[in-house]
Amino acid sequence: INDVDYRDWSLQALQSNLGVVLQSSHLFAGTIADNIRYGDLPADQDQILVAAKQAGAHDVIIAMPLGYETVIGEGGSSLSAGQKQLISFARALLADPQILIMDEATSSVDTLTEARIEQGLRALLKDRISVIIAHRLSTIRHAxxxxxxxxxxxxxxxxxxxxxxxxxxxxxxxxxxxxxxxxxxxxxxxxxxxxxx
Known part of the structure; x- marks a missing residue:
């Protein structure tokens, strides 16, 4: 990985350099900010805002009743599939892994929502090794x-x-x-x- 044999890495180093965004990314009970912060627990509010803006999630989040302080339940059942994915993208951007694995990350959203989250997807893939598993080919078009x-x-x-x-x-x-x-x-x-x- 980037000219380093991954077998020389410790398990902890490998895990800290690996990010995963799944088809149904899990959101936790708490605020939107806390769910993004899960990507990097010591992150401050400014870092969370930068990640959300890069992911294309900021406008969606500030449209919620309390913005970043909006409380969601376990699994984020009150959010749409697109909102959940944007929050997951922001979380992954905040974690800033060297390697990103995306497994059907846009398959649960409609094509119009997918077009809206393309900005976040491009930011997420930039400057990192990415493995994308997708049936929806628009997701991988720029690979x-x-x-x-x-x-x-x-x-x-x-x-x-x-x-x-x-x-x-x-x-x-x-x-x-x-x-x-x-x-x-x-x-x-x-x-x-x-x-x-």
Whole structure:
């Protein structure tokens, strides 16, 4: 990892340099600020604000009744999937791990919410080794290296543009998802029926 054999690291060093954002990141009973601070317990309010702004969570948080001091229950059941993910992104940014693993981190949000959290995602991935497990290809579009796995086997490898040019499995999946996203974002059409029909 960055030219250092990870086997030479202690377990504690490895754990402190590893961040994980899951599909359903766990939030704890307490304030929004405390949930972000969990990424770095000694962090002060200014550091929490910087992480939240970088993650794209700040505007969402200040729109809550008490902003960063809004109290949430265990699991954050009063929050939307997108709000939970933004708080999780801010927590991971505050922890500032060298290695980040994201497992389906945007799969529980709709495509419009995903577009809103893209800023946070890009900030989270910047300047660190990232392993992203995703079925939603827009999440990995800007990755330096994409590995397509089918039935446990690597079937394609390259960046987004290379894989699109090859017109293989990735290309077809990307086309399907792009069309699906267009349908989800399309405005409903009102068709007036003539009288008597």
């Amino acid at each position: 330096h290296q994409i590995v397509v796995i089918d039935d446990g086997r690597i079937i394609e490898q390259g960046n987004h543009d290379e894989l699109i040019t090859r017109r293989g499995r990735y290309y077809h999946l990307f086309q399907q998802q792009s069309l699906s996203n267009l349908w989800q974002q399309a405005e409903p059409i009102n068709v007036e029926q003539p009288d008597g029909i």
